[in-house]
Amino acid sequence: MPNRRILSLWFPRLGAERAIRLDPGLDRAPFALVREVGSAQTLASLSRRASAAGLHRGQPLRDAHAMCADLLTRPEVPHREAAFLGALHRWAGKFSPWVAQEAPEGLVIDLTGCAHLFGGEAALLAQVEEDCADLGLTVRAGIADTLGAAWALARHAGGGAAAHRSGDAIDQEARATRSRAGKRRHWERGGVAPASAAPPPDAARIAPPGQTHGVLAPLPVAALRLPEDSVEALHRLGLRRIGDLTGQPRASLARRFGTGLVRRLDQALGSAPEPISPRAAPERFAVRITLPDPIGLEADVTAALERMLPRLCQRLERAGRGARTLRLEAHRTDQSMEWRHVSVARPSHAPDRLHPLLAMKAAEIDAGFGIDMLRLEAIRHEPIRARQPVGHHAAGEAVAERLKAGDGLDDLIARLGARLGLEAITRVHPADSHIPEKGALTYAAAWSAPAGPWPRPPRPRPLTLWRPEPIHGPEGPTVPRQIRWRGRDLTIVHAEGAERIAPEWWLDDPDWRTGQRDYWRVVTDAGDRLWIYYAHGGALSPGWFCQGAFA
Structure with missing residues (x-):
């Protein structure tokens, strides 16, 4: 030894x-x-x-x-x-x-x-x-x-x-x-x-x-x-x-x-x-293809992807991994390089799910004086569970389960993300807060699961919410008949309420320094169905405000 x-x-x-x-x-x-x-x-x-x-x-x-x-x-x-x-x-x-x-x-x-x-x-x-x-x-x-x-x-x-x-x-x-x-x-x-x-x-x-x-x-x-x-x-x-x-x-x-x-x-x-x-x-999952003659057509790049992608997916499948983000590099004859990234909503090593996304990005590559080498790498990958091959009858059931599980939605998110960016595709989840504007959280759709059942609010909530806007004219907690809001003089013909909501005392929210609020659902003579409230006053003066509108 x-x-x-x-x-x-x-x-x-x-x-x-x-x-x-x-x-x-x-x-x-x-x-x-x-x-x-x-x-x-x-x-x-x-x-x-x-x-x-x-x-x-x-x-x-x-x-x-x-x-x-x-x-x-x-x-x-x-x-x-x-x-x-x-x-x-x-x-x-x-x-x-x-x-x-x-x-x-x-x-x-x-x-x-x-x-x-x-x-x-x-x-x-x-x-x-x-x-x-x-x-x-x-x-x-x-x-x-x-x-x-x-x-x-x-x-x-x-x-x-x-x-x-x-x-x-x-x-x-x-x-x-x-x-x-x-x-x-x-x-x-x-x-x-x-x-x-x-x-x-x-x-x-x-x-x-x-x-x-x-x-x-x-x-x-x-x-x-x-x-x-x-x-x-x-x-x-x-x-x-x-x-x-x-x-x-x-x-x-x-x-x-x-x-x-x-x-x-x-x-x-x-x-x-x-x-x-x-x-x-x-471990790095990457494949490349060196071309005998430079190429410049989109069809040539797509044909090269059809040869590279199955080899990459086979390596991912043998390792039990699925690609999250792929990087396509195009090396030109003038020693320059251009690349494009493609991300999917769920890790996958299926070529039929990854190829349409890469084909869209291939159209954006500038070939310049010609491309002599293409390289495809899974720069982000995650473990995925193995699947058992099944027959025709079981395959139909598997397709039904896939549709039921939402894989079609994942493919849609991936396609939209390839054009708009995955960060632009979001989904809303319920939040644990009694404050109206804090009742929902926004997550990236590609990295979050679908939201469960939404909790039913104690009172109807407006379809649209915005930051509180002051209503000029009225004073006192009684619902006024005449208001001026957004430069318009309106008459309230119907009011329903009130629903009292207290601020979160453990947080210092600038929008809630006016203290407790009494919310009302009102209908104006112009047909507006508004959500207004009276702030009883705390660190700031009391008054009436409008925060949302019903459909």
Whole structure:
């Protein structure tokens, strides 16, 4: 059984380089992503030009602009960085099936038994760097027997130990006294002075099997993934490198710095286990067709869909999934791409239900100089229950049940949504409130079930409701004979009521600050059947208002 070998990948400029991939013009000047930290703005990810200008991560944006006037910035979008890291997760699957993410900028790969497929670990690292260079990404890698050691090599190999801010580090001493630093360190702690020369690149990135201790010894204590306060405390005691900790009694370290320090040290050296929990890359359902000659007619696109859609639906059916949203991409000969989205009210993997919707969207695609590749992907999918094939008699019963279940309504919603947008198709559900204008809730029809039976109101409600409009003229709670509403003088010939409705005392609704209301159904001489009320007054003055009209 080969020794366990772990590869740690760190992408220190992931966010900035992702944005540069989308807009190459951002790389013409120093560029950085900005993160909101409370009321301040700090730099979250920097390009190479920004780092060369002396900027660093975590620097306030004002200080960065003072140092680099031509700095370009964009706001950080964490979910897009996470999605991009997920794409790199799928790419890393070419090296090993055992891949885990270290959010927000790292990947961990278990290379046990896989490195020889690429010609060895050094050749594998060269392949990783070549792939990342093609993607326009900066990567730092480390290979070791443990996850902690690989993490330390990827982030700290080749660098010296960080000095404490007080200036007492040996690396900060004057040239005349620096030559005696090694002897003094040996006299104080019984150790040897660290090598002054940086290790070769390959040796810095790859720890030979069984030599983890020697490779980690010259690295700073921050490589143990310790909190900043613990690192600062170790620096104040002169413990700046991992080799300074390995010779110390574990009980003393645990008593002074907690068990976290000892656990991280043991994990890095392999004395304590640290399992890797790989997360399988999300399954993608997509098909494509490459055309020998460019096409531009709608009929050609529809014919290509007839070949692509059954294959996609078969993959969805085998996985027990149904498409909610499909994305149709048309790649043109001029290296441009146009896409259309289609959503359905209920997840499905039936081609006959999805093809009419895609055909409508195919007519909207501009072929330009010609389309040479089409791609169809289910970007949103949900699990659906399996169905048992039946005979002709049972199929008729199944159709009847389908009509009874409302599948025809779902198809109608999908067709209307393909033209108007699914967010424009809504349905109304009853709400648990005695306030007239709050008696119904509006939901998107595609993501809600049909409403159940509506509760019967204590009194008839108007067909149309609007915000309360003042009625001029009358005073007092008695129903007036003459009113003026919307610029018209009306006479009330019949009135029926009253129905008293109290406000929701636990809410502060501006429309109900007039207190309790007495509602009346009135008929005017002009034929209007109105719903008016008298507000008894609360925070506002009392008066008459009109809120609705009956059919």
